[in-house]
Amino acid sequence: GQQVMQIPQYQHVQEGEDFTTYCNSSTTLSNIQWYKQRPGGHPVFLIQLVKSGEVKKQKRLTFQFGEAKKNSSLHITATQTTDVGTYFCAPFILTGGGNKLTFGTGTQLKVEL
Amino acid sequence: DSGVTQTPKHLITATGQRVTLRCSPRSGDLSVYWYQQSLDQGLQFLIQYYNGEERAKGNILERFSAQQFPDLHSELNLSSLELGDSALYFCASSGSGTGLYNEQFFGPGTRLTVL
Numbered sequence: 689g690q691q692v693m694q695i696p697q698y699q700h701v702q703e704g705e706d707f708t709t710y711c712n713s714s715t716t717l718s719n720i721q722w723y724k725q726r727p728g729g730h731p732v733f734l735i736q737l738v739k740s741g742e743v744k745k746q747k748r749l750t751f752q753f754g755e756a757k758k759n760s761s762l763h764i765t766a767t768q769t770t771d772v773g774t775y776f777c778a779p780f781i782l783t784g785g786g787n788k789l790t791f792g793t794g795t796q797l798k799v800e801l
Numbered sequence: 802d803s804g805v806t807q808t809p810k811h812l813i814t815a816t817g818q819r820v821t822l823r824c825s826p827r828s829g830d831l832s833v834y835w836y837q838q839s840l841d842q843g844l845q846f847l848i849q850y851y852n853g854e855e856r857a858k859g860n861i862l863e864r865f866s867a868q869q870f871p872d873l874h875s876e877l878n879l880s881s882l883e884l885g886d887s888a889l890y891f892c893a894s895s896g897s898g899t900g901l902y903n904e905q906f907f908g909p910g911t912r913l914t915v916l
Contacts, residue, residue: 721904730803730891731844733904776844786856788834789905791844 692779692792700798707764709795711777719780720760721789722751726773731791734762736780767799804828805908807892813914819880822911826873826894832856833875834895834905835867839888850875882915889913 691714701707711720719738723731735744737753737760744751750763760777774796778789804827814820826833835847846859850869861867864882869875879886889912893905 730907730909731893731905732803732907736904783857786849786851788846788849788857788859789836790846791836793843 694792803906807908822877824892830894834893836891
């Protein structure tokens with residue numbers, strides 16, 4: 689079945705440093721979404737990527753979808769303490785009459801002052 | 802605030818018992834999803850309902866069942882509970898059941914502890 693791995697599992701950075709998390713799928717994806725979960729919170733939608741090679745930016749966050757649509761990345765420039773949390777990639781899968789998100793393993797980001 | 806509500810926030814029970822978790826989706830959303838989050842399994846999809854009908858199933862145990870009612874709220878029933886069922890259970894909702902890549906809005910979760 690679908691397997692989605694994210695690396696690294698954990699990342700500690702100093703405030704102001706950059707951060708990147710990578711998401712790799714064993715199969716070609718039609719769509720991938722990214723979510724952020726703050727400590728003690730629930731996943732919150734960040735972005736959705738659909739096209740091969742797509743790049744989308746949200747302020748300091750840059751999202752990429754690989755050319756082969758089997759991998760994706762999230763890059764944060766100049767991290768801030770508000771960026772703390774776990775970042776999940778989540779391929780959106782159509783299954784017969786329904787759909788589901790298959791969450792990656794997540795990357796936990798800690799930002800130190 | 803996502804607009805998705807879940808009750809209760811915390812639930813502590815014993816092995817062998819049965820519990821019901823409740824979810825109210827965002828106003829107007831027809832799809833409800835249930836997810837289980839645990840340290841060893843991560844965030845796993847359990848089941849999707851769309852306008853009262855089951856539409857997609859994940860790795861949901863036979864001891865677990867769900868339903869969506871005419872007012873679109875949903876309940877997840879967990880029976881014959883085991884220690885390993887201790888986890889955070891999230892409900893999410895979205896606006897469409899199929900065909901569109903809709904974002905999902907997650908509720909605050911119910912933390913289940915089985916002793």
